[in-house]
Amino acid sequence: MLITVVSFLVVLSLLVFVHELGHFLAAKRSGIVVEEFGFGYPPRIRTLFYWRGTPVSLNAIPFGGFVRMKGEDGQEGPGSFVSQSKKTRALTLLAGPAMNFLLALVFFTLAFLLGWPDVQPGVRIREVVAGAPADLAGLRPNDVVVQADGQPIRQLEDLTAYTDAHRGTEIALTVRRQGEEITVRVIPRVNPPANEGAMGVAIGPVTGIRRSPLPEAMVRSVEATGRFIFLTLSVPVMIIQGLIPVSEARPIGPVGIAVLAGDAMQATFALGWWFPILQLVAILSAALAVTNLLPLPALDGGRLLFIVIEIIRGRRMDPEREGTIHLIGFALLLTLMLLITYQDIVSPVPRLDWSSLGL
Numbered sequence: 001m002l003i004t005v006v007s008f009l010v011v012l013s014l015l016v017f018v019h020e021l022g023h024f025l026a027a028k029r030s031g032i033v034v035e036e037f038g039f040g041y042p043p044r045i046r047t048l049f050y051w052r053g054t055p056v057s058l059n060a061i062p063f064g065g066f067v068r069m070k071g072e073d074g075q076e077g078p079g080s081f082v083s084q085s086k087k088t089r090a091l092t093l094l095a096g097p098a099m100n101f102l103l104a105l106v107f108f109t110l111a112f113l114l115g116w117p118d119v120q121p122g123v124r125i126r127e128v129v130a131g132a133p134a135d136l137a138g139l140r141p142n143d144v145v146v147q148a149d150g151q152p153i154r155q156l157e158d159l160t161a162y163t164d165a166h167r168g169t170e171i172a173l174t175v176r177r178q179g180e181e182i183t184v185r186v187i188p189r190v191n192p193p194a195n196e197g198a199m200g201v202a203i204g205p206v207t208g209i210r211r212s213p214l215p216e217a218m219v220r221s222v223e224a225t226g227r228f229i230f231l232t233l234s235v236p237v238m239i240i241q242g243l244i245p246v247s248e249a250r251p252i253g254p255v256g257i258a259v260l261a262g263d264a265m266q267a268t269f270a271l272g273w274w275f276p277i278l279q280l281v282a283i284l285s286a287a288l289a290v291t292n293l294l295p296l297p298a299l300d301g302g303r304l305l306f307i308v309i310e311i312i313r314g315r316r317m318d319p320e321r322e323g324t325i326h327l328i329g330f331a332l333l334l335t336l337m338l339l340i341t342y343q344d345i346v347s348p349v350p351r352l353d354w355s356s357l358g359l
Contacts (some may be wrong), residue, residue: 004262008254009062009142009280011261013039015100015288016065022099023067026092028052033070033079040065041334058222060309062254080317090307093300100289101225107282108221109214114274121154122146122176123203132200137186139175139199144206147174156203163198181326208245209273221282228286253274253340256349257284265352297329 020037027034037051038044040059047055069092071080081089098143125143130134133183145153148162149172163171188198212220238244252260255265264276303326309318 004258005267006352007265008258008279011277011284012064012254012257013061015103015285016284018099018103019096019288019292020065020067022095022097023069024054024093026080026329027067027069030088030092032081032084034116036066037067037069038066040067043189048195067181071319072326076319086310086329090304093303093307095293096300097289100285100292104225104228104282104286104289105218105221106226106279107285109217111222111275111282112212112217113214114278115211116275116279119155119205120206120208121152122206123153123156123235124206125201126204127202129196130199132192132196133186133189134201135201139173139184139186139201140177142177143184144176145173145203148172150174153176159203167198182342187340193311194268209275215280224282225286227289228283230344232287232290250343251340252349253337253344255341255344257347259344259351296333298326298333299329302326302329 016039024034024037034054034237038056038057039057039062041061043060043129045058045060047057049056069081071077072083081092084092120228122144125134125139125141125142125145128139145159147153151158151162153162161170170185172189173184173186186199189200190198190289192198192200212324235244260280261277261303266278267276268274292299293304295301295305306317306322
């Protein structure tokens, strides 16, 4: 539980800090007055310190953060956000998601540099049913089958097909166990019990660690980020086409993120490598960037939408009216966040089985 809480706070703080840092630096560079840099949402608990003249605060609602710029609510004047050009306002809004995309690229690169799971030849025995032929023959969990009667076994389908073709016949399996190769003789059942299989084992791929050089890691990082963005944007279409059920496309809130972060950190400690937590942070950072670019009030994308409307109309909507719309949107988003959090509690997100990597 402690690992879950600490992991959640560290991951969320990093994602929010980087996002708001983008807005902060862009605003400062453009001469916009930043009135507050906040972790969490008000009410304010305390002011932690001042950074370049801006108070950095800790707030009571710990699910996010914000940069409050002068004039966001419609107030015009020197140093005001609304007084800036359309280009300056757009770049300031885009800076937050851009920093999250950059963070995703950095963490994916680190993940590939420090080691990522690479499928290798062979089939790993994950479970052995008590009393089944595999158990009687002496197969054990974590054994790796590399040959069957001298024929190479490179992937799951190889072992499954060979076993099915030799039911009732003795098979000599060459098994790698703790660095040594041994031979195990097993007779697959002709009519096995339901859900047990002919040998009575659960199998999985053999996964090792592959470390990429920096140029390859950077390329793979761009590819991984691009695939995630494409997949995220494709979800609505895939739901309409019936390719994925709505239940699997559900959004997750702070509770779900905490569970995933805790699992990833525990896997990092248990397996002794950094890929689980690095990959998760990269995915969450890219997700935060994509989410903030959605054209919804109170989000960066919603504010950008008003700039697009301003360009089309040739004049700006009344800043106070726009501020009211964003305030209402913010309240609706908080309500949605509470509903998602409730859903995460009553119907927990599927846990990631990092142990299946077999490292």
